[in-house]
Amino acid sequence: MRDQAESLRMHMLRSQGKIGRSIAVVSGKGGVGKSNFSINFSTMLSSMGKKIVLVDMDIGMGNIHILLGKSVSTNLKDYLVGQQSLESVMYEGPNGLTYISGGSGLNGVLEWTEDMFSRLIQAFEHLQKEFDVILFDMGAGATNQTLDLIVAVDDVIVISTAEPTAITDAYSMMKYIHYKDSEKNFYVVCNRAFTPDEGRETVTRLSFAMSKFLDKEVTILGSLPEDPVVRKAVREQVPFSILYPEAEISKTLHIMAMRFAQFSNEEVHAAERPNTFISRLKNMFSKGRA
Numbered sequence: 001m002r003d004q005a006e007s008l009r010m011h012m013l014r015s016q017g018k019i020g021r022s023i024a025v026v027s028g029k030g031g032v033g034k035s036n037f038s039i040n041f042s043t044m045l046s047s048m049g050k051k052i053v054l055v056d057m058d059i060g061m062g063n064i065h066i067l068l069g070k071s072v073s074t075n076l077k078d079y080l081v082g083q084q085s086l087e088s089v090m091y092e093g094p095n096g097l098t099y100i101s102g103g104s105g106l107n108g109v110l111e112w113t114e115d116m117f118s119r120l121i122q123a124f125e126h127l128q129k130e131f132d133v134i135l136f137d138m139g140a141g142a143t144n145q146t147l148d149l150i151v152a153v154d155d156v157i158v159i160s161t162a163e164p165t166a167i168t169d170a171y172s173m174m175k176y177i178h179y180k181d182s183e184k185n186f187y188v189v190c191n192r193a194f195t196p197d198e199g200r201e202t203v204t205r206l207s208f209a210m211s212k213f214l215d216k217e218v219t220i221l222g223s224l225p226e227d228p229v230v231r232k233a234v235r236e237q238v239p240f241s242i243l244y245p246e247a248e249i250s251k252t253l254h255i256m257a258m259r260f261a262q263f264s265n266e267e268v269h270a271a272e273r274p275n276t277f278i279s280r281l282k283n284m285f286s287k288g289r290a
Contacts, residue, residue, distance in 0.1 A: 022153040028169020030140035038137035044257040058139030062102025069237030075103030152281040190223035199223020
């Protein structure tokens with residue numbers, strides 16, 4: 001009966017048109033500029049006419065709203081524990097972007113319950129119908145829940161820097177996800193590259209390692225330069241792509257966003273997808289509870 005109900009829900013979604021694509025932005029380690037990338041990339045996609053919702057999955061330690069210069073009174077945790085509705089934790093950002101804060105100042109580790117997971121699924125089902133893209137900014141730390149979410153999404157954007165430890169950790173993250181789902185779409189980005197050659201070398205190393213050791217092809221989105229406007233924008237709490245649209249990093253990011261939109265083909269209709277984000281996530285959760 002449960003499978004039949006799931007099939008019926010998916011049939012209804014298909015009849016209504018496309019389902020929003022789910023994307024996780026990840027890094028093997030912290031400090032590589034992942035959240036800054038997520039904000040500016042989301043803002044850029046939104047400016048291109050895509051309906052985007054950015055979800056800060058670093059629950060209790062999120063900084064998306066801080067980088068946007070916003071003060072939020074509700075966050076994703078409030079929704080998960082049943083204190084707020086989904087609509088009340090959704091905020092309007094620049095260029096028509098919608099975002100959900102992960103909240104900050106959480107003491108202790110969030111203990112997930114089956115009810116919280118059910119609410120999360122309900123939220124994602126709603127967001128998939130309302131938005132073209134759900135972009136998850138994942139926390140640097142890995143938990144069973146965040147790893148399940150990463151494995152379930154349609155696309156994974158991996159952010160690294162040229163530091164050897166960042167490259168190694170980024171490869172390890174991709175290898176783990178690949179073993180869980182060999183069909184996953186990977187996109188690699190080098191952030192904070194001091195020279196174009198350094199950026200190209202970093203993404204090429206990651207691509208080569210995936211191809212040689214895992215027989216997996218990944219898509220190279222490119223590299224973003226180390227640029228002083230990023231730090232200035234962080235201080236001003238405005239996305240650098242908006243505050244400094246003519247900066248080299250902003251122009252490069254725009255090219256990346258256009259390339260991603262072309263490669264990811266987010267306009268694919270639900271009927272053309274053999275397996276969905278929600279179905280995969282539910283299946284993983286069921287196995288974990290068995």
